[in-house]
Amino acid sequence: MSIFERYLTIWVGLCIIIGVALGHFIPGVFQLLGSAEYANVNIPMAVLIWLMIIPMLVRIDFASLRHVTNYWRGIGVTLFINWAVKPFSMALLGWLFIGYLFRPLLPEAQIESYIAGLIILAAAPCTAMVFVWSNLTRGEPHFTLSQVALNDAIMIVAFAPVVALLLGLSAITVPWATLVLSVALYIIVPVIAAQILRRYLLSQDGMEAINKALAFLQPLSIVALLVTLVMLFGFQGEQIIAQPLVIALLAVPILIQVYFNSGLAYLLNRASGEQHCVAGPSALIGASNFFELAVAAAISLFGFNSGAALATVVGVLVEVPVMLSVVWIVNRSKGWYERGAAVQTTTGFKSPAE
Structure with missing residues (x-):
């Protein structure tokens, strides 16, 4: 286990504190970075x-x-969670917590908008970041890539109808430019770049060259993840300080939704006998969100200063730390997972206790 994984909670906590502090004391820098879009x-x-x-x-x-x-099995479970469970469970949680339990603590005029933002957030499964979560759980990379590509294809036709159904709208404005550009930047470009690099390395010294390159690139990948966390919290440092209660209350249904959906996907994979290297990324893909698309859709539908936009931004803030906690749970529970009767039957694995 790497130092990063061993002290994960410490790194995440430090990045959150640093991000909020920098966003508060030097907001101009983050405004400049945020405007580069x-x-x-x-x-x-x-x-x-x-x-x-x-x-x-x-x-x-x-x-x-x-x-x-x-x-x-993993593909079936992930699709079921992403499209038949997650948007609807978020709608229920939004109504329960924001529309009922927390209603007296929130601005009345924004209640429906907050719920709408939560629904939009849950209706778009994550793309790029799931490669990070999959890698941290030692997930099957071919499954992860195929599942992300399949989700992107379904999202093109299913995102608008699902959101329209749950929001009660006759039609919604899908930010197609955001959707297409995100898929291109987060999937197509890095896949092409990685395969060009892979072929070059193979032509030099085979797999040994790839292993040497990864030894250099892997720490760079971890640093990029930590910098991303600092930037996410830096972008919203002022909002966090100005509206801490609202942000904390909006985070509650998001947190419950992530743990519920990831847990359900993990258990369904175990019951079906899927391998752990597939169940891990399946659970993480099933729970994470495509926040770029969600933020853009919320802004286009309800406006930049709306409760819906704020709710999706809270999803951005929650995304990295909470998904890292799910990674920790998946890794720590591997022994328990592989003792499942269905897993042992399909993989031929027998735990030492057996």
Whole structure:
């Protein structure tokens, strides 16, 4: 286990504190970084994500993608969670917590808008960051890439109808520029770059060259993740200090939704007999959110200063630290997972206790 993984809680806590502090004391720097965007996609953040995921994508041999159907259980579970459970569970949690339990503590005029933002956040499954979570759980990279690509294809046709159904709107404005640019920047560009690098390294010294390159790139990937965390909290440092109660209350249903959906996906994978290296990324993909698309959709529908926009931003703030905690749970529970009867039957694995 690396130093980063061993002291994960400490690093995350420090990055949150540093990000909020920097965002408060030097907001101009973060405003400048935040303004460097196109179609609501932040370019500096995209570069950091490239640094995070390209090392993981270098490991992928595209010829092996033909075997991804071996993971049909994990694919089925993830699709079920992403499209049949997550948006609807968030709608229920939003109504329960924001519309009922926390209602007296929140601005009455923004209640419906807050709930709408939570629904929009849950309706778009994550893309780029799941490569990071998958790598930290030692997940099957071919499954992760295939699952992300499949989710992106479904999102193009399902995002608008699901949001429209849950919000009660006859039609919604899908920020197509954000969706297309995000898929291009977070999937297509890094995949192409990683495969060019992989082929070059293989031509030099085979797998030994790849292993040497990864030894250099892996620490860079971790640094990029920590810098991303600082930037996310730095962008919203002023909001956190100005509206701490509202942000804390909005975070409650988001946190419950992440743990509920990741836990359900993990248990369903175990019950179906899927391998742990697939169940981990399946649970993480099932729980995480495509926050760039969510923020852009909320702004286009309700306005920049709306409760919906703020709710999606809270999702951004929660995303990294809470998903890292899910990674920790998945890794620590591997022994328990592999003692499952269905897992042992399908994989032939027998735990030492057996």
